[in-house]
Amino acid sequence: MVISSCLIFAVYSIKLILFSIGGEEPIPLPPKRQPISSRKPSFPSNIFNTFDDFVNTYIDPPRKSCVDPKYVLSNNFAPVDELPPTECKVVEGSLPSCLDGAYIRNGPNPQYLPRGPYHLFDGDGMLHSIKISQSKATFCSRFVKTYKYNIENEAGFQIIPNIFSDFNGLLPSVTRSAITLARLIAGQFNPTNGVGLANTNLALFRGKLFALGESDLPYAVKIALDGDIITLGRHNFNGKLVKSMTAHPKIDPETNEAFAYRYGPFPPFLTYFRVDPNGIKTTDVPIFSIKCPTLFHDIAITKKYAIFSNIQIGMNPIKFILTGGSLVGMNSRKISRLGVIPRYAKDESEMRWFDVPGFNNLHAINAWEEDGGDTIVLVAPNILSVEHTIERMDMIHGCVEKVKINLNSGVVSRHPISTRNLDFGVINPTYVGKKNKYVYAAIDVPGFNIVYAINAWEEAGGDMIAYD
Numbered sequence: 043m044v045i046s047s048c049l050i051f052a053v054y055s056i057k058l059i060l061f062s063i064g065g066e067e068p069i070p071l072p073p074k075r076q077p078i079s080s081r082k083p084s085f086p087s088n089i090f091n092t093f094d095d096f097v098n099t100y101i102d103p104p105r106k107s108c109v110d111p112k113y114v115l116s117n118n119f120a121p122v123d124e125l126p127p128t129e130c131k132v133v134e135g136s137l138p139s140c141l142d143g144a145y146i147r148n149g150p151n152p153q154y155l156p157r158g159p160y161h162l163f164d165g166d167g168m169l170h171s172i173k174i175s176q177s178k179a180t181f182c183s184r185f186v187k188t189y190k191y192n193i194e195n196e197a198g199f200q201i202i203p204n205i206f207s208d209f210n211g212l213l214p215s216v217t218r219s220a221i222t223l224a225r226l227i228a229g230q231f232n233p234t235n236g237v238g239l240a241n242t243n244l245a246l247f248r249g250k251l252f253a254l255g256e257s258d259l260p261y262a263v264k265i266a267l268d269g270d271i272i273t274l275g276r277h278n279f280n281g282k283l284v285k286s287m288t289a290h291p292k293i294d295p296e297t298n299e300a301f302a303y304r305y306g307p308f309p310p311f312l313t314y315f316r317v318d319p320n321g322i323k324t325t326d327v328p329i330f331s332i333k334c335p336t337l338f339h340d341i342a343i344t345k346k347y348a349i350f351s352n353i354q355i356g357m358n359p360i361k362f363i364l365t366g367g368s369l370v371g372m373n374s375r376k377i378s379r380l381g382v383i384p385r386y387a388k389d390e391s392e393m394r395w396f397d398v399p400g401f402n403n404l405h406a407i408n409a410w411e412e413d414g415g416d417t418i419v420l421v422a423p424n425i426l427s428v429e430h431t432i433e434r435m436d437m438i439h440g441c442v443e444k445v446k447i448n449l450n451s452g453v454v455s456r457h458p459i460s461t462r463n464l465d466f467g468v469i470n471p472t473y474v475g476k477k478n479k480y481v482y483a484a485i486d487v488p489g490f491n492i493v494y495a496i497n498a499w500e501e502a503g504g505d506m507i508a509y510d
């Protein structure tokens with residue numbers, strides 16, 4: 043798999059001395075497995091798989107290209123196998139001996155070829171690493187050994203359904219939910235161990251590396267001395283994190299705190315929290331001013347505030363029931379808004395919301411304060427035609443904007459930075475929450491596989507300048 047759903051990568055040039063800070067849940071490991079070819083599914087498994095095949099063939103075959111594995115898993119997105127640590131040949135020049143670190147990328151890559159609908163976001167998390175040390179480069183690809191991955195690896199077939207593609211429309215949802223319930227009753231999986239894919243992002247926090255997906259807890263991983271990628275376990279921050287966490291926490295490089303949240307289909311639809319410098323998760327701050335399920339994919343921080351984007355993407359039950367579309371959809375009557383809450387708020391009493399019509403950012407690039415703290419600046423790609431986010435990703439366009447909020451007057455101003463189609467922007471992590479100058483972002487080409495360095499906000503410079 044060449045690209046990820048979020049294409050967020052961790053680049054770090056520090057020494058790879060990763061130490062345990064506690065909090066991993068032991069991964070329920072399956073017994074030693076037989077080669078897949080020699081294992082036979084149990085009788086109940088045969089029945090469940092037969093029903094699965096019936097639904098995939100007669101009730102809900104992949105009708106749309108966005109969930110048709112023939113299209114989704116083609117070209118750049120074709121599945122790849124694991125690759126053990128493999129030394130790369132230096133084709134030209136030499137690697138400086140002072141380089142000591144790794145470039146790591148996360149992305150979805152299905153363990154088994156789908157037998158029915160499959161969306162790009164449904165793949166198991168796979169990490170690709172290039173470790174550079176002692177003038178050698180070592181490449182490695184490993185699945186994140188999530189609970190889902192492990193039980194399905196042992197079974198030899200998929201057990202847990204695809205969240206983005208298996209529940210489009212009422213009848214497919216009812217039938218697949220029934221099969222999933224039957225598998226649960228038969229003891230094929232235990233949802234309390236988490237069913238996440240850890241396929242969305244990577245974060246480096248307190249010297250520990252995490253693979254993240256927003257439907258589960260983070261998985262701690264490490265790069266071994268030989269370049270191998272090891273999954274350490276599901277991380278619960280000393281037992282304090284019991285539910286899911288965003289895949290895009292923001293880490294203040296000066297205070298060593300992580301600012302995070304979770305969201306879901308039931309109230310409270312958004313819950314804010316942080317992890318202190320000692321790795322302890324703080325008390326939840328439920329945000330009851332969110333009145334309906336909404337997609338919150340990213341967060342931004344400044345020195346004083348955390349910023350949430352309440353966009354027009356949420357749940358769309360009417361389309362889901364009547365047309366068989368995705369449960370996730372756009373509410374065109376909703377006005378997008380930005381929520382600003384003090385970083386150390388104990389409740390939402392000081393949270394303020396500012397209407398920003400038509401501003402739908404899935405990712406935030408950075409934010410900071412100006413005018414002595416009276417103005418908040420947020421830089422983020424506003425997704426034009428956001429209604430295509432799930433089903434027609436080829437039609438969305440990320441227009442990077444600088445949004446300014448005057449906290450005294452409540453006035454919001456918007457300044458487009460570029461007309462280019464950009465997203466997945468990252469910055470030098472030492473500038474998180476502070477004004478920065480450079481962004482590294484993907485520009486829209488087939489497969490999102492070009493990354494540009496862009497000069498994002500030279501005040502007098504106008505449009506961004508792109509560098510190869």
Ligand SMILES: [Fe+2]
Nearest residue numbers: 047048339405
């Ligand atoms: Fe993302």
